[in-house]
Amino acid sequence: MDLTHSAADEEFRQEVRQWLEENLVGEFAEIKGRGGSGREHEAYEERVAWNQHLAKAGWTCLGWPVEYGGRGLSLFQQVIFYEEYARADAPAGVNHLGETLLGPTLIALGTEEQKQRFLPGIVNVTELWCQGYSEPGAGSDLAAVRTRARLEGEEWVIDGQKVWTSLAHQADWCFVVARTEVGSQRHAGLSYLLVPMDQPGVEVRPILQLTGTSEFNEVFFDGARTGADLVVGAPGDGWRVAMATLGFERGVSTIGQQVGFARELDEIEAIARSNGTWDDPVIADRIAQARLGLAVMRTHALRTLSAYDSGSQGPEASVSKLLWARWHRDLGELAMEVRGAAGLTVAQAPYDLDDQQTLFLFSRADTLYGGSDEIQRNIIAERVLGLPKEPRP
CATH class of the missing domain: 1.10.540.10 (Acyl-CoA dehydrogenase/oxidase, N-terminal domain)
Incomplete structure (x- = not known):
């Protein structure tokens, strides 16, 4: 490389x-x-x-x-x-979800009509997207989805519930994984549908987070409709399309994310130097270890992206999420240790969080969303290393 x-x-x-x-x-x-x-x-x-x-x-x-x-x-x-x-x-x-997830999926697997219909709105940032994957009881285990869609004439009719849907309250469209074959189980019988959000039969309920904000939402489909031609890939081929979308998730924008991580670390070090916690050798060592971890992440990301760009992506891509999520969660904990008692109170009522408090609270979700650490390890063990599958009840 x-x-x-x-x-x-x-x-x-x-x-x-x-x-x-x-x-x-x-x-x-x-x-x-x-x-x-x-x-x-x-x-x-x-x-x-x-x-x-x-x-x-x-x-x-x-x-x-x-x-x-x-x-x-x-x-x-x-x-x-x-x-x-x-x-x-x-x-x-x-428009992260449209630009880095749906757009590349349509370019790779969509029809020419779908590309001409949806790609310009993503490029111009005039149509925003959300991702309808996770459900209650089917979070990281996407194959357990129970949202159903049936074909009625020239339309799909969708019933079910999605959860942890980022930015659904701001999105114009949602790419939804739904079960379209009656009696199908697990990976079979799923379809990948493009569904308009502004219609009767779609209800979005914000989820209040620890940060006091509501980036995530529940989305309820009750007879929601979309065109029969707005299925990406063949009906029943949704698992393959959904996995292709997830493959685009670890894109080049993660490099910019790491620059943001470095800025957060710089702020934490500046606080440590100003309030005297830098003199604690344990704190100083943790900050140094965080910098080393950030350098490792960048090199790993570039190596992974280089392999992907050359068409020879290997198992290293599977550990990217594990690598940054745990590092970032630990950074939030380090921020609170550096802040000490001052990090326990908000600047003003009722709940005015500063940057380090927001980092600490939101990063608790890093090891859960986008595939929990437990599920990521199972994927690496079973699909990359070829180890026996985890026993299921």
Whole structure:
């Protein structure tokens, strides 16, 4: 793996940096650093406007083929963009699920009609998406879904419940895994449907989180409808399509995420130096270990992405989620140890959390959402290492 950048890559870095400097001004400068995990409610409309501004300048869907509205950038150029975007403290995006999950899935497996219908709205940030996977009793075990859809004439009719649906309250569409074959079990008989959210038969109920915000939601489908042609892949082939979507989840944007992690760690170290906890050798060692862990994550992510880009992705991709989720959760705990008693009280009533408190509380979910650590380990053991399957009741 060659981690060096070419002269053209460095020239591209300067282009990105200059554009961000020239455009993160005025009203957009006021929303720097806004949004992100546990803070998705912050300056939402302003962040939509910023993302649409990015789109008009051609800074969305960077790795997509040019014919579908992307820029066809190389892996390293995409990494450069996300690094510089994070370093500029640009506001969090609003269309991650559409741009990094659904869009690549449609490009790989959708019909040409589906691509022409949905990809422009993702590129232009005019249609936002959410992901209808997890259910009560079928969280990380996606094959246990019970949401059902039946074909009535030219429409699918959907009944069921999804849970932990990120940003469903802001989404225009949802890609839903539903059981479409009566009597089917586990991986068989599932279909991957594209469902409009603004219709009778779709109810979104926010879930109040520890941070006091509601990024996650319950979604209830009661006779909701979508077109018969809005199934990605063949009916009954939903498991394969859903797994393809998850394969895109560990994309280049994780590099930008790690720049954000580094900023959080810098803030924690600054607090430690200012309040004297840096003099505690245990705290100083934990901060040093966190920096080493961050370097390991970056190298691992680049190696994984390089393998994916060359079409030779190996088992190292399977550990990415385990690696960053536990590291980030531990960082939240370190933040509270550095803050000490001051971290136990809010700045003002009723529940005004600061950055370290939000980090600590929201990162408790890191080892659960997107596939819990337990399930990730089972996947690695069974599918990568070929070990015997865990006994099921």
